[in-house]
Amino acid sequence: MIEVEGLVKRYGRVSAVDGVTFTVEPGELLALLGPNGAGKSTTIRAITGLLRPTAGTVRVAGHDVLAASVAAKASLGYVPDRPYLYGKLTPRELLRFIARLHGVQDAAGRISHWLELFSLTDFGNELIEVLSHGMRQKLAFTAALLHEPQVLVVDEPMVGLDPRAARQVRQLLREYAAKGRTVLLTTHSLEVAEEVAHRVIVLDRGRILAQGDLASLRERAGVADAGLEEVFIRLLEQQEA
Numbered sequence: 001m002i003e004v005e006g007l008v009k010r011y012g013r014v015s016a017v018d019g020v021t022f023t024v025e026p027g028e029l030l031a032l033l034g035p036n037g038a039g040k041s042t043t044i045r046a047i048t049g050l051l052r053p054t055a056g057t058v059r060v061a062g063h064d065v066l067a068a069s070v071a072a073k074a075s076l077g078y079v080p081d082r083p084y085l086y087g088k089l090t091p092r093e094l095l096r097f098i099a100r101l102h103g104v105q106d107a108a109g110r111i112s113h114w115l116e117l118f119s120l121t122d123f124g125n126e127l128i129e130v131l132s133h134g135m136r137q138k139l140a141f142t143a144a145l146l147h148e149p150q151v152l153v154v155d156e157p158m159v160g161l162d163p164r165a166a167r168q169v170r171q172l173l174r175e176y177a178a179k180g181r182t183v184l185l186t187t188h189s190l191e192v193a194e195e196v197a198h199r200v201i202v203l204d205r206g207r208i209l210a211q212g213d214l215a216s217l218r219e220r221a222g223v224a225d226a227g228l229e230e231v232f233i234r235l236l237e238q239q240e241a
């Protein structure tokens, strides 16, 4: 699971994240929502150990991401919003390399399974640089899932995916959580959050503005049957009032 406690990140006088505490349990799929600049990426980067917080701690599968970074990273799969993949490798070469890094058993079988699932089998031996954005995004998912991490963190998963790939990814995220894994995603798409997430956290200006399932957020926003978008706008208005 993911445990974020008292997370603060300051850049000079700007607090990108200003005291954020939350937990994502095994089997849970949590969506981090919020307007631009809310602190979503900073929170994600702190969870993946890419960023040293000004204060606070983050644990992934019980491992402190800075003090026990190797164990934390072994438990984590991360799909960045703009994945960097080595363009001069082929998908199969990249995935074999990643499988070796993680000591994955039966790498060939797993690689074929994922390539097939994402309709990438025919492109397995092409150079990554010639693949479309959507194909590269699917490859990034495969790379993150190859070692079946306990915790999956995904930044803006649907951007640039065609409807079929987007549906596959939504299904994959739900199934992954259903296996008892922990899934955290950020998204601008309220539709995506509404469809896949068990719980949402709304960040605004580095703080948690609201959290809960959609029913409790609707109640808090005072709108009985509105979609998440309306709820979100009301919560931001309430905050500003």
Ligand code: ADP
Residues within 6 Å of the ligand: 011, 014, 015, 016, 017, 034, 035, 036, 037, 038, 039, 040, 041, 042, 043
């Ligand atoms: P989000 O992902 O929700 O759009 P970010 O976490 O990227 O938000 O950013 C939160 C705030 O922190 C923004 O005001 C942003 O300008 C600021 N910020 C993020 N990264 C840096 C950085 N490296 N240097 C200075 N300010 C930053």
